[in-house]
Amino acid sequence: xxxTITHTRLxxxxxxxxxxxxxxxxxxxNNQITSGSEAGTVHRTxxxxxxxxxxxxxxxxxxxxxxxxxxxxxxxxHLNGDRQDNRFLNLRHVSTxxxxxxxxxxxxxxxxxxxxxxxxxxxxxxGQVGVNGKNIxxxxxxxxxxxxxxxxxxxxQCPEWTCNHRSELVKSIKSMWPEFNLRGLQ
Numbered sequence: 544x545x546x547t548i549t550h551t552r553l554x555x556x557x558x559x560x561x562x563x564x565x566x567x568x569x570x571x572x573n574n575q576i577t578s579g580s581e582a583g584t585v586h587r588t589x590x591x592x593x594x595x596x597x598x599x600x601x602x603x604x605x606x607x608x609x610x611x612x613x614x615x616x617x618x619x620x621h622l623n624g625d626r627q628d629n630r631f632l633n634l635r636h637v638s639t640x641x642x643x644x645x646x647x648x649x650x651x652x653x654x655x656x657x658x659x660x661x662x663x664x665x666x667x668x669x670g671q672v673g674v675n676g677k678n679i680x681x682x683x684x685x686x687x688x689x690x691x692x693x694x695x696x697x698x699x700q701c702p703e704w705t706c707n708h709r710s711e712l713v714k715s716i717k718s719m720w721p722e723f724n725l726r727g728l729q
Contacts, residue, residue: 548595550612556595557582559609564629566593566602589626602627607636649725656691656715670694689717 557566563622566582578583582593583602591602603619620637620665621628654660654668662683670681670690681697684690695712716723 547598548600550608553595553605553609557593557605557609559605559606561610561631564602564606564631564633566605585627591627591629603634629714654687654690655719656687656694657712658685658694659690670697672697672701672707688716691716692718 556569558569559565560567565631568576568578568580568582571577583593586592592599593602593605594600601619603621604615604628607615607619610631615636617636617638620635622633622635623634635706649657652659657672658672658681660669660671661667667685668687668690669683670693672679672681672694679697681690681693684693691712695716698712713723
């Protein structure tokens with residue numbers, strides 16, 4: 544998506560605080576929007592949207608534009624997976640492939656680990672990962688933790704898995720196994 548707003552117009556209308564990730568209106572727009580009020584509303588997708596000149600923009604893309612002076616060509620990834628955390632240090636410009644590798648675990652997840660599902664037929668936990676549009680099975684394990692460790696090992700060793708900082712998977716493993724140390728696997 545190309546920006547129809549110019550960098551000058553963006554800075555004329557809004558102020559961005561890179562430490563908090565929040566945008567604020569520079570001038571009042573109407574009775575509801577006053578100078579200094581926070582800009583944006585949370586969309587049902589979880590992203591913060593800001594309407595400027597009757598066009599909807601995602602706040603994380605505007606943050607990139609505000610700081611760097613150019614609208615991002617690719618995706619803007621939230622490193623910590625929180626779609627409302629638009630602090631500049633939490634954002635990175637990445638390919639769609641890379642952004643997909645950094646997804647948080649689904650709300651339907653029952654194992655507690657991304658990429659780990661229960662194999663009803665096998666009666667075991669299955670480790671799996673998607674790479675280049677293909678779902679790869681990493682085998683079946685007696686515990687969800689074993690399947691999660693198989694996935695983490697795959698991510699570390701897979702040359703196509705270059706973008707994920709593994710925070711969601713590592714965080715889930717540490718919650719079940721506090722003594723876990725990622726350095727021992729690398």
